[in-house]
Amino acid sequence: xxxxxxxxxxxxxxxxxxxxxxxxxxxxxxxxxxxxxxxxxxxxxxxxxxxxxxxxxxxxxxxxxxxxxxxxxxxxxxxxxxxxxxxxxxxxxxxxxxxxxxxxxxxxxxxx
Amino acid sequence: xxxxxxxxxxxxxxxxxxxxxxxxxxxxxxxxxxxxxxxxxxxxxxxxxxxxxxxxxxxxxxxxxxxxxxxxxxxxxxxxxxxxxxxxxxxxxxxxxxxxxxxxxxxxxxxx
Numbered sequence: 707x708x709x710x711x712x713x714x715x716x717x718x719x720x721x722x723x724x725x726x727x728x729x730x731x732x733x734x735x736x737x738x739x740x741x742x743x744x745x746x747x748x749x750x751x752x753x754x755x756x757x758x759x760x761x762x763x764x765x766x767x768x769x770x771x772x773x774x775x776x777x778x779x780x781x782x783x784x785x786x787x788x789x790x791x792x793x794x795x796x797x798x799x800x801x802x803x804x805x806x807x808x809x810x811x812x813x814x815x816x817x818x
Numbered sequence: 819x820x821x822x823x824x825x826x827x828x829x830x831x832x833x834x835x836x837x838x839x840x841x842x843x844x845x846x847x848x849x850x851x852x853x854x855x856x857x858x859x860x861x862x863x864x865x866x867x868x869x870x871x872x873x874x875x876x877x878x879x880x881x882x883x884x885x886x887x888x889x890x891x892x893x894x895x896x897x898x899x900x901x902x903x904x905x906x907x908x909x910x911x912x913x914x915x916x917x918x919x920x921x922x923x924x925x926x927x928x929x930x
Binding site for chain 1 (some may be wrong): 822826850852860861862863867882907908909911916917918919920921922923
């Protein structure tokens with residue numbers, strides 16, 4: 707898991723509720739990513755950020771939002787517009803060569 | 819359409835044998851391809867990266883090949899051990915862009 711922390715490990719969301727997943731890194735990497743993982747599927751990119759105060763939508767950004775106010779932090783909010791949020795969420799950073807990705811331990815989001 | 823495919827069926831092998839996992843892709847021209855290991859409930863961990871101009875790369879008991887003509891990478895674990903049991907993901911860069919595309923992974927079980 708290196709220098710990337712994600713919290714909480716498990717998160718329960720009620721219908722209509724927004725929830726925020728935390729991702730913090732001490733690797734001094736500029737690039738950060740959020741992925742969603744569902745059983746039997748590859749990691750799908752939600753949002754990514756190449757630098758502070760800038761971020762781009764990935765392939766499945768609808769129903770999610772992010773911010774990048776600090777280099778170390780890239781929180782992901784799952785909004786009530788995301789109708790099927792149950793999944794394993796992974797945060798990653800990318801090294802200076804922009805090749806290898808380093809992943810956090812993940813947050814499992816469940817809907818009550 | 820663009821696809822990255824890994825064998826969805828689990829691979830079961832006996833301890834001491836060589837495990838071979840396959841990654842095929844279509845409609846990509848990656849500059850490099852990566853392999854990651856993922857244990858249940860945890861984030862993926864980087865194992866090896868192989869570039870388009872490299873045919874083979876080794877690291878301890880791991881060997882990766884990359885055939886850009888066949889659009890295929892093979893991942894070998896020699897003298898496999900029960901501790902090698904995990905899901906192995908292949909990933910490639912999206913034509914030099916900022917995105918990394920991940921396969922769904924192949925689950926490997928090594929029996930003692």
